[in-house]
Amino acid sequence: MKASELKDLTVDELTRKAGELRENLFNLKIRRRAGTLESVSDVTKNKRDLARILTLLTQKNGTSKAQQRKAKAKQ
Numbered sequence: 001m002k003a004s005e006l007k008d009l010t011v012d013e014l015t016r017k018a019g020e021l022r023e024n025l026f027n028l029k030i031r032r033r034a035g036t037l038e039s040v041s042d043v044t045k046n047k048r049d050l051a052r053i054l055t056l057l058t059q060k061n062g063t064s065k066a067q068q069r070k071a072k073a074k075q
Contacts (some may be wrong), residue, residue: 001049006056014057023051 006014024047031037063071 001052003052003056006052009056011057011060014053014060018050018053018057021046021053025050 006017009017023041028037028043030044032040032043036044
């Protein structure tokens with residue numbers, strides 16, 4: 001999935017897509033352990049897509065989890 005395609009999506013759509021990718025990544029890891037996964041590169045592609053989406057979510061929200069923790073600790 002290209003980053004240019006993802007930039008047009010809303011935060012809700014990106015969040016939903018991230019959840020789908022997490023589930024898919026989980027299933028791919030199980031299939032890899034069971035030995036039924038045909039292409040190990042699918043796991044890598046899935047991880048990269050998830051990272052792209054999470055990066056865009058951070059950019060659109062304006063804060064990272066580390067910044068949120070700092071703000072919470074100051075309160």
